[in-house]
Amino acid sequence: MFDTHIHLTEIEHEKLLKLLLRPDFRYISCGTDKKSIMAINELTAKYEHVYGALGIHPSYADDAEALDSIKELIRNNSKLIAIGEAGLDARYADMDRQIHIFEQQIILAEETGLPIIVHNVRTTDRLITLIERHPSPRYIIHGFSGSVETAKRLLLFDTYFGIGRTVTYGDARRLRSALSVIPQDRLLIETDDPYMDREDMENDLRKVLKDLADIVGKDQEEVEYITDRNAEEAFSL
Numbered sequence: 001m002f003d004t005h006i007h008l009t010e011i012e013h014e015k016l017l018k019l020l021l022r023p024d025f026r027y028i029s030c031g032t033d034k035k036s037i038m039a040i041n042e043l044t045a046k047y048e049h050v051y052g053a054l055g056i057h058p059s060y061a062d063d064a065e066a067l068d069s070i071k072e073l074i075r076n077n078s079k080l081i082a083i084g085e086a087g088l089d090a091r092y093a094d095m096d097r098q099i100h101i102f103e104q105q106i107i108l109a110e111e112t113g114l115p116i117i118v119h120n121v122r123t124t125d126r127l128i129t130l131i132e133r134h135p136s137p138r139y140i141i142h143g144f145s146g147s148v149e150t151a152k153r154l155l156l157f158d159t160y161f162g163i164g165r166t167v168t169y170g171d172a173r174r175l176r177s178a179l180s181v182i183p184q185d186r187l188l189i190e191t192d193d194p195y196m197d198r199e200d201m202e203n204d205l206r207k208v209l210k211d212l213a214d215i216v217g218k219d220q221e222e223v224e225y226i227t228d229r230n231a232e233e234a235f236s237l
């Protein structure tokens with residue numbers, strides 16, 4: 001199984017070791033600020049099944065100097081396979097600053113050819129304006145929970161959809177409809193732990209997989225196989 005969005009560097013030591021010792025699991029650990037990207041770089045060197053995405057989260061949009069560190073690290077470590085998590089979030093202040101730092105990271109994705117993992121909370125129109133301006137990178141939409149309409153607009157570009165715990169919530173009807181228009185070769189699974197589940201992280205990805213399998217009407221083994229392949233394809237592994 002491939003957890004394509006997790007923050008391993010934010011998980012306390014004992015729980016982290018349990019996750020890292022699970023057989024047959026692979027992870028993409030996402031960065032949010034300068035401190036986390038340094039730690040991810042080290043983690044990828046230590047564990048074969050851990051890959052890294054380096055980025056500046058919209059809640060750290062003033063951490064511009066992290067961008068230089070990201071450039072430096074990805075030049076020297078081939079296990080750093082994506083930019084992110086980067087994006088926009090209407091809950092945080094200074095949207096102009098967020099857009100600026102996000103666009104810098106999109107440009108880095110263009111320059112390096114790496115995909116970019118996108119955080120989008122109530123900023124879909126702004127996000128699509130930026131994607132239209134920079135259509136060439138591959139965009140991985142993290143924690144997708146949008147409508148059919150939003151999915152269709154995003155599918156005009158090279159996009160993948162990270163499906164996480166929203167799929168298990170009672171209010172996930174909208175996502176269920178969107179899943180009917182998203183091709184299955186564009187689906188990824190993710191947990192966003194420890195932010196989604198601090199208690200039961202060991203079973204978290206399994207729950208996402210089960211719920212996604214129920215919705216698309218396939219068995220879990222098949223969805224596991226499909227999403228593993230998709231992750232390899234999306235991140236060129």
Ligand SMILES: [Zn+2]
Binds near residue numbers: 030085
């Ligand atoms: Zn995240």
